Amino acid sequence: MVRNGYITYISNGRDYKAVLNLAFNLTKVRSKFPLYCICLEDVSESIIDVLQSRGIKVVKFNLRSKLEEINMNTEQIKFIKDKHLFGKFAMFNIPECEKFVYLDTDVLILQNIDHLFGINTKSNIFMVPDMQADRDYSKVILIKNKFNSGVILSNYNKNIYATMYQLLFENIDKLTIDDKELFVSDQYIFEILHRIKNFSIKQLDIAYNIHPILVESAVNNKIIKEPLIIHFMMKPKPWDIINLRAEEYKFENSKCKEYFLLWINMYYELMTLLYFKDTSDKSNIKSYHWGVYNNENKLEYENNCINTEHLD
Numbered sequence: 001m002v003r004n005g006y007i008t009y010i011s012n013g014r015d016y017k018a019v020l021n022l023a024f025n026l027t028k029v030r031s032k033f034p035l036y037c038i039c040l041e042d043v044s045e046s047i048i049d050v051l052q053s054r055g056i057k058v059v060k061f062n063l064r065s066k067l068e069e070i071n072m073n074t075e076q077i078k079f080i081k082d083k084h085l086f087g088k089f090a091m092f093n094i095p096e097c098e099k100f101v102y103l104d105t106d107v108l109i110l111q112n113i114d115h116l117f118g119i120n121t122k123s124n125i126f127m128v129p130d131m132q133a134d135r136d137y138s139k140v141i142l143i144k145n146k147f148n149s150g151v152i153l154s155n156y157n158k159n160i161y162a163t164m165y166q167l168l169f170e171n172i173d174k175l176t177i178d179d180k181e182l183f184v185s186d187q188y189i190f191e192i193l194h195r196i197k198n199f200s201i202k203q204l205d206i207a208y209n210i211h212p213i214l215v216e217s218a219v220n221n222k223i224i225k226e227p228l229i230i231h232f233m234m235k236p237k238p239w240d241i242i243n244l245r246a247e248e249y250k251f252e253n254s255k256c257k258e259y260f261l262l263w264i265n266m267y268y269e270l271m272t273l274l275y276f277k278d279t280s281d282k283s284n285i286k287s288y289h290w291g292v293y294n295n296e297n298k299l300e301y302e303n304n305c306i307n308t309e310h311l312d
């Protein structure tokens with residue numbers, strides 16, 4: 001039996017709410033497989049405790065040590081650490097996840113997606129093509145040689161893991177020059193990998209990784225039948241709204257707004273389940289009394305109870 005697992009990733013504690021909601025989301029769609037969370041060295045133990053208490057399997061990964069091991073210099077390591085990138089490549093190095101579905105923290109799963117594990121991966125990587133709107137936002141371009149790294153189906157493969165970091169090392173000079181055209185992201189390395197023949201990236205149906213803004217038009221244009229995984233790429237994230245830190249954001253269409261609300265309501269449901277589920281009895285308190293601490297530091301109080309007439 002192949003061991004299957006979902007994997008997500010955080011570089012620090014900032015987005016831990018999203019990991020908790022993702023785990024809850026997977027149970028709500030009745031997924032049979034566990035959620036692993038790659039946690040970099042900057043994730044605090046208290047956050048790790050919270051994740052573990054919700055049944056999430058934490059995989060600690062020291063990115064700094066890995067970058068030192070591949071001979072990155074101090075400035076390069078600082079550059080990478082400041083961008084919070086490239087830690088997710090550890091997904092290929094978790095033996096417990098012989099086959100895995102990697103999910104960014106900023107996704108919403110609308111239906112059970114365990115069937116993805118039925119795809120024969122054969123050391124391939126399955127991803128959804130990157131999409132880009134044209135200038136006036138009336139056309140969306142699906143880009144053949146760029147892939148979004150928010151949802152990835154693949155398998156445990158030490159060779160790919162080593163190759164990803166090797167490619168990062170070989171390309172770090174290109175990444176660190178101040179080029180406004182170059183969008184530094186994890187997917188940059190995946191795209192280089194794609195150009196190497198042995199590791200071609202195969203296409204996954206767009207329904208598995210779609211921005212909430214695009215759902216309405218993608219269904220109308222028969223690009224997808226229905227969405228399975230919504231990916232809240234860019235800003236704001238649904239939890240920015242929970243934190244009331246998404247100033248001036250306007251939803252571009254009602255379908256988009258619906259998915260943000262769905263995420264938020266799921267988090268609310270999780271809170272309700274954890275803290276507000278039990279029915280509470282009536283208060284047991286019958287009366288209020290005046291009292292003082294005496295010289296022996298013992299509390300003495302009067303038998304007569306206070307009522308509104310005695311309060312002044």
Ligand SMILES: [Mn+2]
Binds near residue numbers: 104233234
């Ligand atoms: Mn994302």
